[in-house]
Amino acid sequence: MSRIGKKEILIPENTEIKINQNSILIKGIKGELKYDFSNLIKVERIENKLKLTKKHETQKTQEIYGLSRSIINNMVIGISKGFRKKLIIQGVGYRAQMEKENLILNVGYSHPIYIKPPKDIKIDVENNVNIIITGINKETVGQIAATIRSKRPPEPYKGKGIRYEYEVVRRKVGKAGK
Known part of the structure; x- marks a missing residue:
């Protein structure tokens, strides 16, 4: 079982993040990206890091947990470096x-x-x-x-x-x- 979802996502300088109930909007130097994540996980910002947590302990939640973390991390990298x-x-x-x-x-x-x-x-x-x-x-x-x-x-x-x-x-x- 992958543990990729447990890793925190570092937010670079000049990056603005807005988290609504089940969506995240990331604005940066190169542009902006939006992602609607599942209601099985929760995304929260702690200082200059993003942390994902699971609401339940099921197989489906574990799958979406790692996937969502990878997608959000790729969004952060994309708007800062491309x-x-x-x-x-x-x-x-x-x-x-x-x-x-x-x-x-x-x-x-x-x-x-x-x-x-x-x-x-x-x-x-x-x-x-x-x-x-x-x-x-x-x-x-x-x-x-x-x-x-x-x-x-x-x-x-x-x-x-x-x-x-x-x-x-x-x-x-x-x-x-x-």
């Missing part, structure tokens, strides 16, 4: 470019792929092959990165495709010639 994912495109003729707010991918199909990011996500393209996704919400940054990667995942024979920055693609040996 989140970033980097994707790398490999392959001859594969490239990416920005047109206004839209990302255009040319990754071996007969047509370009257009991806429109949500309002709170910023996408940058470096050298036509590096895509950097930044934002304050960890979930949406990861989801946009996964969506972009899913358009052409790396294949195991030549390694062509879109991969995460530190992803290792296990290569296979091609067919043996006679």
Whole structure:
């Protein structure tokens, strides 16, 4: 059983937190985020820390306890530092470019792929092959990165495709010639 819910969340400087009955609003340097948590847990502020407590001792409460703590902690990190994912495109003729707010991918199909990011996500393209996704919400940054990667995942024979920055693609040996 995880004990992650017992950890306190440190609140950085210049951060404003409002706790209503079952919702929390966190405002910081980069923006603001809101989360509606379950009524099975209680969130309270003690000086410059947030502490979560369980109202009951059930399996469901324990699950939500750790989950809520992780989500609130990610919100605090997001509004103070932000989140970033980097994707790398490999392959001859594969490239990416920005047109206004839209990302255009040319990754071996007969047509370009257009991806429109949500309002709170910023996408940058470096050298036509590096895509950097930044934002304050960890979930949406990861989801946009996964969506972009899913358009052409790396294949195991030549390694062509879109991969995460530190992803290792296990290569296979091609067919043996006679």
